[in-house]
Amino acid sequence: MENSTVKEKTLYTNWENELEENYQETVSVRRYLHQHPEASFEETETAAFIVEQLKSYGITDVQENVGNGYGIVAKIGGTHSGPTIAFRADFDALRIQEENTVDYKSRNPGVMHACGHDSHTATLLSVAKVLANHKEDLHGSIVLLHQNAEEVLPGGAKSMVEAGAMEGVDYVFGQHVQSSVPAGKVAYVNGHAMAAADFFEIHIQGKGGHGAYPQDTIDSVIIVTKIVEALQTLVSRAINPLHPAVVTVSTIQAGGEANNIIADTAIIRGTVRTYQEEARDTIQREMEVMANSVASMYHGTCELVYTRGYDAVYNHPKETNRFVEVMKEKFGEEEVIEREPTMGGEDFGYFLKVTPGTFFNVGGGNPELEATYPHHHPRFNIDETAMIKAGKAFLAIAEDYLTIK
Structure with a gap:
């Protein structure tokens, strides 16, 4: 047992050292991707670049165009039998004009990588390079999920799952760099981490007319x-108070032609965020009843267009607890923090619906580098050393699940 433990520590140390030696290459990959961003469902060159890199590492089991776009599924088969774990990185950019001067x-x-997907991709490629060199140490296999189109509905994750990307996978893990978290910190949530993100439009039909004669209008x-x-x-009276939910009206569009014209039509737009499917179903159902009832009361009509976005991200407690223990063992308790759940959306939840695992954050914030702007900001950037910590986190997971204890 003692010899096994020594070998285990040496094994991870070797992987870690290799990752650090490749750091400048990882930075170069990230910066190349940052210079050449492609918006969701348009990531042809990005996907081709990823495939080229994977094959240069000697990874031959590579599937392209998986799902509804340019998803990539690659497999590193270990020499020995064991479980299969999957690591995911998204690679699409946003339609934002970059204001950084780098x-x-x-x-x-x-178009800009304003959410860190360039770093996610560079990190996972760096991990793939290390593990591809050490297949003889692996008791099991690793599936690399390079996912397209996280930023735009319907996203790439669900279609990749439907295309069979998760077949044979026993555990799945993903990470997202976070500019609001100090660089190098590993942040986790146990249970519900991110919300289901839905969108709605309510189209109202009345009867227009002159503002001086409202009695002739609706x-x-x-x-x-x-x-x-x-x-x-809706939230305060229709939803269990123990189930978080948000209903936000973000846009109202009505009239505008003149001060003395009563508008015949109007549109309400907004978003709904929930963790539980029961709350999600209730809000959609009650919103339609409520809108129609109110419109009818004032002699108008309305139509609800409700679009279901990404499902909630639920981190499985058993796998999350195991992840936290490993992170604290590798990096120290002070480097691992528990964060609050958010009502933001992310399509990694589709992977977690079919396979246990967890979705974690790695801090990329650093005031000295002006890496403090929020995600989706035209000046968003990260402390690139976050990619080392993220890579080490993935390697620690691989060691925990795929080596002999």
Whole structure:
């Protein structure tokens, strides 16, 4: 047992050292991707670059165009039998004009890696390179999920799952760099980590007319105000108070032609965020009943267009607890922090619906490098040393699940 433990520590140390030796290459990969961003469902060159890198590491089991876009599934088969774990990195960019002045800023006008997906990809490639060199040490296999189109519905994750990307996978892990977390810290959530993200539009039909003769009209603006007011009771009166939920009206569109015209139509737009499917179903159902009832009360009509976005991200407790123990063992308790769940959305939840695992964050914030801007900001950037910590986290997971204890 003692010899096994010594070998285990040496094994991880070798992997870790190799990862650190490749750091400048990882930075170069990240900066190349940052310079050449591609928006969701348009990531042809990015996907080709990833495949080229994987094959250069000697990884031959590579599937392209998996799912509804340019998803990639690659496999590193260990020499020995054992479980199969999957690591995921998304690689799409956002339609944002970059305002950073770095020499590796985006060369694609109006498109930018403003959420860190370039670093996710570079990190996973660096991990793949190390593990591909040590297949003889692996008691099991690793599946690399390079996912397209995380930023735009319907996303790439669900279609990759439907295409069979998770077949034979026993555990799945993903990470997201976080500019609000100090560089190098590993952050986790046990249980619900991110919300299901849905969107709605309510189209109201009234009867327009002259502002001086309201008795001859059906005022769509009045109907809008009453529906918006009624929607505020959805969470407080229709949802279990122990189940977090958000209903936000973000846009109201009505009238605008002149001061003396009563608008015949109006539109309400907004978003719904929930963790539990029961709350999600209830809000959609009750929103339709409520909107139609209010519109009818004022002699108008309405139509609800409700779009279901990504499912919630639920981190499995057993795997999350195991992950936290490993991270504390490798990096020290002070480097591992528990964060609060958020109501933001992310399609990694589709992988977790079919296979146990966890989704964690690695801090990329550093005021000295001006790496403090929020995600999706035109000046978003990260402390690139975060990629070392993220890579080491993946290697620690691989060691924990795929080596003999």
